[in-house]
Amino acid sequence: MVLYLSVTLEQIKQSAKYIRDKLYKIGDGYGIIGPNKIYNNDYYRKRKKDPWRSDAREVSRVLYDEFEPESVIDFGCAIGGHLEWFHEHGIEVCGIEGNTTAFEYSLIPNEYLEEHDLREPYEITKQRDLALCIEVAEHIPERYANQLVASLTDSAESVFFTAAPPGQQGTHHINLKKDSYWEKKFEEKGYIRDNMIETRLKQNLNLEKSTWIKDNMFVFVSGND
Structure with missing residues (x-):
């Protein structure tokens, strides 16, 4: 029974x-x-607590050790969890987020956040040293994937990107693609995948909860001299 x-x-x-x-x-x-329909207050409230918060800080710390950026932009930043450590250490940060509910729980001052729907073109005001897009792409309908990649590659010459692959469960996972799909998108923008950097990041990352970040990781760098 x-x-x-x-x-x-x-x-x-x-x-x-x-x-x-x-x-x-x-x-x-x-x-x-739209972006405001995907996650609610409970989701963002939970992200302010460990281990979610401590994992995000760990990712930022390891990224800094590898890239040593002076400026970082995060597309789909939610509450700014992956920008908190950078901001505390004097790195210039900018967070792009379409769900304004996230701003109520922000871990960085709201002056560093911009409301923007990632399905739309993002107006680049300046180049940053490093662009982040962490577990966001799977929420963007496929017809807007090229636009998302364009926003990332226009923003920085180094991109840290993670995206859920086919079979990964989650809320509003509507565009689950194999690695080759994203590799081709970035190659079309003149960016190549750097497996050596990825290997170092995976070796150095110690994550308690957000383990899929290591599994879904891409590092793309501009192939232009």
């Missing part, structure tokens, strides 16, 4: 997820699922 109930509950969960994903795709198709 217990086994039967457990199987039934799992089937219900899978059916609910299937319906939810279908509704997301329909909503995205009509343009009614």
